[in-house]
Amino acid sequence: MSPCSLRRSIARGLAAVALVGACGAPALAQSPDQAAAEALRAELARLREELQTIQQTYGDRLASLEARLVALEGQAPPAQAAPQAPQAPPTPATPPEVAVPAGAAGAGGPTGSLPFYGNVASMSKIFNPDVAVIGNMIGTAGRNDVSPSPGLQFQEAEAGFQAVVDPYARADFFLGFSPEGVEIEEGYVTFTTLPGGLLLKAGKMYGQFGKVNTMHTHVLSWVDRPLVAQEYFGGEGQFSDAGLSLSKLILNPWFFLDASGEVFSGKGESFSGPKAGELLYVGRLRGYRDLSDSTNLDVGASAAYGPNELRADGHTRLIGVDATFRYRPLRRAIYRRLLARTELIWNRRDLADGRASTFGYYVSGDYQFARRWIAGVRYDYTERPEDASLVDTGRSLVLTYWPSEFSQIRGQYRRTRYAEQTTANEFLFQFQFSIGAHGAHVF
Amino acid sequence: MPRLHRVGTILVAAAAVLAWSAPDARAALKVVTTTEDLAALTREIGGDKVAVEALARGYQDPHFVEAKPSFILKLHAADLLVVVGRELEIGWLPPLITQSRNARIQVGAEGYLDASLTARILEIPTGQITRAMGDVHPLGNPHYWLGSDNGRRVAKAVQEKLAALTGSDAAYFAARYADFDRRLTEAERRWQSLMEPYAGVKVVTYHRSWPNFAEEFKLDVVGYVEPKPGIPPSPAHTLGLIQDMKRQAVKIILVEPYFDLKTPNAIARETGARVLVMLPSVGGEKQVATYFDLFDYDLQLLVSAIKETGAK
Numbered sequence: 001m002s003p004c005s006l007r008r009s010i011a012r013g014l015a016a017v018a019l020v021g022a023c024g025a026p027a028l029a030q031s032p033d034q035a036a037a038e039a040l041r042a043e044l045a046r047l048r049e050e051l052q053t054i055q056q057t058y059g060d061r062l063a064s065l066e067a068r069l070v071a072l073e074g075q076a077p078p079a080q081a082a083p084q085a086p087q088a089p090p091t092p093a094t095p096p097e098v099a100v101p102a103g104a105a106g107a108g109g110p111t112g113s114l115p116f117y118g119n120v121a122s123m124s125k126i127f128n129p130d131v132a133v134i135g136n137m138i139g140t141a142g143r144n145d146v147s148p149s150p151g152l153q154f155q156e157a158e159a160g161f162q163a164v165v166d167p168y169a170r171a172d173f174f175l176g177f178s179p180e181g182v183e184i185e186e187g188y189v190t191f192t193t194l195p196g197g198l199l200l201k202a203g204k205m206y207g208q209f210g211k212v213n214t215m216h217t218h219v220l221s222w223v224d225r226p227l228v229a230q231e232y233f234g235g236e237g238q239f240s241d242a243g244l245s246l247s248k249l250i251l252n253p254w255f256f257l258d259a260s261g262e263v264f265s266g267k268g269e270s271f272s273g274p275k276a277g278e279l280l281y282v283g284r285l286r287g288y289r290d291l292s293d294s295t296n297l298d299v300g301a302s303a304a305y306g307p308n309e310l311r312a313d314g315h316t317r318l319i320g321v322d323a324t325f326r327y328r329p330l331r332r333a334i335y336r337r338l339l340a341r342t343e344l345i346w347n348r349r350d351l352a353d354g355r356a357s358t359f360g361y362y363v364s365g366d367y368q369f370a371r372r373w374i375a376g377v378r379y380d381y382t383e384r385p386e387d388a389s390l391v392d393t394g395r396s397l398v399l400t401y402w403p404s405e406f407s408q409i410r411g412q413y414r415r416t417r418y419a420e421q422t423t424a425n426e427f428l429f430q431f432q433f434s435i436g437a438h439g440a441h442v443f
Numbered sequence: 444m445p446r447l448h449r450v451g452t453i454l455v456a457a458a459a460v461l462a463w464s465a466p467d468a469r470a471a472l473k474v475v476t477t478t479e480d481l482a483a484l485t486r487e488i489g490g491d492k493v494a495v496e497a498l499a500r501g502y503q504d505p506h507f508v509e510a511k512p513s514f515i516l517k518l519h520a521a522d523l524l525v526v527v528g529r530e531l532e533i534g535w536l537p538p539l540i541t542q543s544r545n546a547r548i549q550v551g552a553e554g555y556l557d558a559s560l561t562a563r564i565l566e567i568p569t570g571q572i573t574r575a576m577g578d579v580h581p582l583g584n585p586h587y588w589l590g591s592d593n594g595r596r597v598a599k600a601v602q603e604k605l606a607a608l609t610g611s612d613a614a615y616f617a618a619r620y621a622d623f624d625r626r627l628t629e630a631e632r633r634w635q636s637l638m639e640p641y642a643g644v645k646v647v648t649y650h651r652s653w654p655n656f657a658e659e660f661k662l663d664v665v666g667y668v669e670p671k672p673g674i675p676p677s678p679a680h681t682l683g684l685i686q687d688m689k690r691q692a693v694k695i696i697l698v699e700p701y702f703d704l705k706t707p708n709a710i711a712r713e714t715g716a717r718v719l720v721m722l723p724s725v726g727g728e729k730q731v732a733t734y735f736d737l738f739d740y741d742l743q744l745l746v747s748a749i750k751e752t753g754a755k
Binding site for chain 1 (some may be wrong): 538
């Protein structure tokens with residue numbers, strides 16, 4: 001600032017100088033008193049110094065803030081950087097932590113204090129459901145005239161979304177993407193806090209009939225489903241419908257006992273026949289007991305009753321009995337296990353003319369002989385649902401290899417003898433791989 | 444369908460009889476813990492005012508526990524569930540909680556205690572983590588109970604939770620905590636002086652179960668038998684480890700009781716090291732019944748092995 005401009009500025013007022021500090025408005029007034037002007041000049045000099053100090057301080061603080069901002073951006077967190085960003089963050093400084101609401105953990109979500117990466121938007125991701133995708137690729141070699149399979153097929157990609165809904169319920173969605181299109185395999189809410197030992201599920205779900213019907217494809221011990229399931233449950237050997245499921249623990253001093261009753265729309269593939277007002281009923285009683293720390297026995301009885309489309313008033317009734325024996329020594333649980341299982345199903349079905357009573361079962365055994373290897377066998381026997389004299393039988397040998405918990409490679413030799421007096425010898429192989437956070441399955 | 448109806452009637456009748464014959468008796472506060480370590484700590488605080496039961500056994504790999512229906516029964520009756528947390532039980536506990544039909548112990552409810560929330564957690568991964576790193580725990584190493592100060596912290600959390608749940612017995616639990624704290628401080632002094640001459644001793648462990656333990660007792664963990672967490676040993680990794688151990692003169696291999704000893708024994712033969720089956724949990728052996736026993740047992744085993752092999 002020049003002395004001349006200074007004098008003019010004095011006339012304009014000290015405040016303006018302090019704030020603007022520039023040659024501004026034209027001078028108008030002349031100083032009447034020299035002494036007063038001197039005093040003012042001195043005062044002004046003091047103010048200038050103060051202003052400079054303030055400028056200096058703020059400049060420094062601003063610079064340090066900018067530096068910190070740059071540093072924070074530099075350690076771009078994975079929460080925002082998304083999986084595509086392959087490079088590791090340059091500075092592995094510990095991010096500040098924030099407490100996570102405990103409610104998120106039920107679905108296998110995060111618990112405890114988590115690294116927190118800055119903005120509010122990333123916090124909301126904590127409430128996103130656990131997402132997992134499982135791919136299932138199947139190849140078939142060999143000849144089957146009755147029920148041929150494609151040489152190679154990407155049978156399904158299953159996407160799972162699982163989370164706690166609120167303090168009273170959780171929800172599970174499983175969508176199946178297959179060459180036939182997209183299907184909601186399951187999508188249901190489970191009310192976990194009902195009184196009286198009750199558990200209520202509502203939505204679309206697999207009917208709790210026996211064991212194999214409730215199992216997702218990726219937890220099966222085989223590439224295919226047992227013949228009896230394929231022929232009696234319809235569709236891909238599994239029935240899933242919109243409905244309600246209520247189950248109750250029946251407490252007793254001796255063993256675990258669980259009774260469940262379910263109603264379904266009855267419009268699924270299995271109990272087909274879209275008749276208005278007709279429902280499919282499924283009931284199941286399951287008993288379980290630990291025989292020792294490493295062995296247990298799991299038995300169940302199931303019944304299903306629903307309309308079919310073979311006749312106007314036609315119905316299908318299934319009665320099933322299943323038993324599973326498991327051996328898994330606790331100390332060597334990751335290396336050894338044995339599972340022996342059978343399911344027997346009686347099928348009474350109204351046909352266009354008359355009624356057929358048929359029967360089918362499978363027996364299977366799986367033995368884990370090393371940390372990554374499981375060998376299995378299965379025998380199938382099934383009378384065709386429309387005619388008890390037509391019998392299909394099958395024999396399978398299975399070998400499964402687990403590179404890790406998240407992938408699996410499997411081969412299966414299957415010899416099927418069909419009622420048409422033809423025999424099919426097939427070799428099936430399967431690659432299954434899973435990414436994301438897939439919730440644990442029910443035992 | 445007469446036959447079906449008869450079956451249905453029998454089932455319903457059986458169910459009704461069983462439902463009637465099951466009185467839901469409730470006296471002492473029922474606590475279920477996922478591991479025996481948490482059960483031992485809860486017993487220290489709860490005394491005779493609580494009945495404590497653990498789901499997994501101490502000699503079992505806590506990552507891979509079967510979600511048996513018999514556990515559902517235990518959870519159904521529980522007033523309090525104490526879990527290790529940090530996703531240790533993620534493979535088996537969530538469906539059990541869902542099926543427990545017990546509102547008291549649902550995640551976030553009053554009777555659910557994640558013991559890791561007040562513990563000091565090590566190895567919290569920073570930066571990008573993928574499963575190419577093996578079965579990595581994104582929320583940090585869950586084997587934190589093997590640091591005795593975390594035992595103290597868990598006991599404190601249990602004390603506060605029990606006090607909140609019962610109200611009337613708060614002073615009892617506080618007194619028991621004070622007593623536990625005093626005994627633990629004494630024991631820590633004893634353990635430290637036992638281990639002091641061997642500070643910095645080099646060891647190899649099978650799984651990453653021991654970071655808190657190694658920190659407390661100044662063990663230098665130079666390698667792992669597993670190439671990556673949860674991935675079984677591979678020949679290439681084992682050869683590399685053998686060379687490392689020879690170069691650094693590592694004489695101790697710590698193995699959890701649930702792992703196969705074949706590879707550790709082979710490494711030991713090559714390197715002249717000693718394989719120690721160290722217990723990561725209370726209940727790993729019959730005589731290890733309390734939290735104090737666990738450290739006594741492990742440290743005794745370790746010290747005698749160090750002396751015999753001349754590792755330090």
